[in-house]
């Protein structure tokens with residue numbers, strides 16, 4: 001941006017008065033965006049509630065097909081990554097570029113672990129023919145356990161919820177790789193760490209949504 | 222902390238900045254060339270690009286409307302097939318709602334004036350702003366792809382199971398297009414909320430915000446809260462289409478009424494996304510051309526928020542005949558009546574503003590009068606429709622068609638035209654021909670009523686909406702309506718001619734042709750790239766016409782780029798005002 005004067009640090013965009021204003025704006029913008037994410041998922045939760053109220057046995061029966069163990073592991077993995085992303089912000093605030101990069105790396109790694117586990121879960125289900133919508137083609141044993149003809153509705157919701165959530169995890173991974181690279185170039189310090197902070201906010205939300213998804217889908221009885 | 226909200230105020234030395242009537246450097250001369258425009262992050266240019274896109278879609282959808290009205294000239298086939306007719310009205314509705322009315326005022330005019338009214342140099346996230354424009358274009362492309370794939374004929378509401386049936390390639394594309402469009406709307410809303418909170422110039426307290434800003438603020442809140450629900454609904458609908466996930470399809474155990482709930486949970490608030498920014502424009506124009514303080518500032522400001530809130534609780538009034546429980550219908554009917562209250566408050570306050578004002582019937586003001594007249598009819602008929610037993614009779618008839626055209630075209634579009642003519646000199650630096658402007662406003666008023674008044678009558682007599690044929694008894698109404706639509710067509714051509722001509726050889730606009738007290742008028746016409754070459758400082762509200770003009774042109778000499786802590790202080794004069 002053109003004509004920066006001495007009182008205007010390089011990271012402050014031209015239309016902001018100062019660094020604080022820029023930081024506060026970015027944060028508020030992210031919070032507004034998160035509200036919007038909550039409503040987005042809210043629609044899915046609403047569909048879940050409606051169908052669960054209508055077909056309660058179906059839900060308990062179908063949930064048995066989900067793997068509680070791996071779902072639980074994934075929950076722990078994501079909670080861990082929320083911790084490391086918070087530590088990354090802390091490092092940035094304290095000017096510790098190295099700590100920032102390490103924490104980001106661990107967060108990225110944990111997010112990848114989550115996706116890999118999710119991949120195997122999907123893979124296993126698809127193998128058994130528990131696929132969404134028109135691809136629904138369960139093996140005879142599964143059909144025996146899941147006698148309800150509307151079982152595909154549960155899995156329709158399951159795939160939508162976890163799928164959309166998975167996409168958010170992927171976006172988060174992308175963002176953190178970008179942060180990692182920028183951190184390497186020394187872009188962040190205690191004066192300016194806005195992108196780290198707001199990505200952290202985003203990541204906490206992704207984590208939080210999973211904390212709701214896990215019991216609602218895996219742990220119903 | 223937001224600007225000028227800090228305690229411990231110290232006195233600030235301000236100086237008068239009278240805007241020049243002959244600016245040498247403006248945002249239009251700043252960077253030239255197609256590439257500079259396409260990559261600009263300047264809110265003014267982005268606003269203009271939105272304006273162009275919206276005008277394009279308006280012309281296209283308006284053209285379709287003329288074709289539809291022509292087809293309805295005779296009770297049977299006039300010149301197009303029934304299937305084509307279905308596709309055309311769907312396309313007309315979907316384009317007018319999603320591509321024209323939703324983005325029109327906030328993204329086109331709002332983008333241009335919001336930062337200026339706040340004394341800011343830009344919106345909080347300029348790059349997101351540009352992104353939202355491209356997302357809009359991208360969403361539009363999907364709609365055209367859909368047309369190449371069988372099109373779609375579900376009505377703009379995409380009700381299931383009709384929209385989830387086989388042979389729905391066209392529906393998939395257009396719904397994905399609407400899904401993408403939603404992001405553009407969300408980004409604009411997020412951007413505006415942040416800008417209003419964080420980028421106000423010194424002295425602009427919440428009590429001195431222009432009502433246009435309050436309206437855009439309420440709109441942005443609705444956009445952020447409602448649009449994601451539409452997004453997920455549309456996504457589910459697409460999945461239903463692509464692979465039958467069974468959530469909305471009754472054949473698979475799903476529920477089509479659930480779709481309607483989801484859809485209207487967005488789309489009722491969406492009608493306020495369309496109208497509330499229009500309210501903002503009306504407040505601005507009506508004070509400028511009455512030279513008088515707005516009557517009931519807080520009533521108007523807060524009723525926008527009230528509408529935004531109550532608007533979320535009334536969606537069920539679209540489903541009185543869809544098999545909702547009777548308790549639900551009663552509650553929704555009651556809440557629908559409530560939403561009329563804040564709307565009525567606004568109308569009364571505007572009319573009270575006129576009282577004893579020195580009214581100047583310039584083109585924008587004429588459009589405001591058209592608005593007041595038409596929107597009031599639209600609102601009252603909305604209340605009629607909200608009455609349970611009456612709606613059973615009127616639902617899905619031309620009465621509903623007339624209602625929503627009175628509010629959407631008579632309301633939003635008239636406000637848009639008022640705003641367009643009001644801010645045109647500021648945006649382009651040119652004056653249009655006043656006489657032609659007035660003629661077009663009058664023609665629109667005549668054409669509009671000729672088109673839509675008969676629809677109330679035939680609707681009440683039982684003419685259903687979305688029908689290709691009709692019985693002979695309705696011929697006279699339909700033909701009157703068709704003639705009216707041609708008058709409207711001519712009127713829009715005149716507007717187009719008038720505005721385009723002003724660009725070519727219009728008179729040069731002074732900085733403040735209407736003698737408005739609004740902050741955006743204290744910049745040059747067209748404004749500088751940074752809107753103001755000083756930091757504006759505000760000591761009076763935007764409607765204080767009893768104060769001298771000099772006191773509205775104050776600021777700090779330091780350029781925006783170099784300033785330090787000015788947002789920490791504000792003027793002492795503030796307190797006396």
Ligand code: HEM
Pocket residue numbers: 378492493495496538539557558560561564599600601602603604606607608612615616617621624625628629632633
């Ligand atoms: C006083 C405020 C209003 C009330 C009480 C009201 C009430 C209603 C009711 C009850 C219906 C349903 C009629 C039916 O389908 O049987 C309806 C339809 C509609 N209204 Fe309003 N309305 C109001 C303002 C608005 C505004 C401001 C807009 C848009 C700018 C709007 C746009 C629409 C549209 C588009 C429909 C038809 C939807 C469709 O079925 O395609 N309304 N209104």
Ligand SMILES: [Cu+2]
Pocket residue numbers: 488489492535536538539
């Ligand atoms: Cu409604």
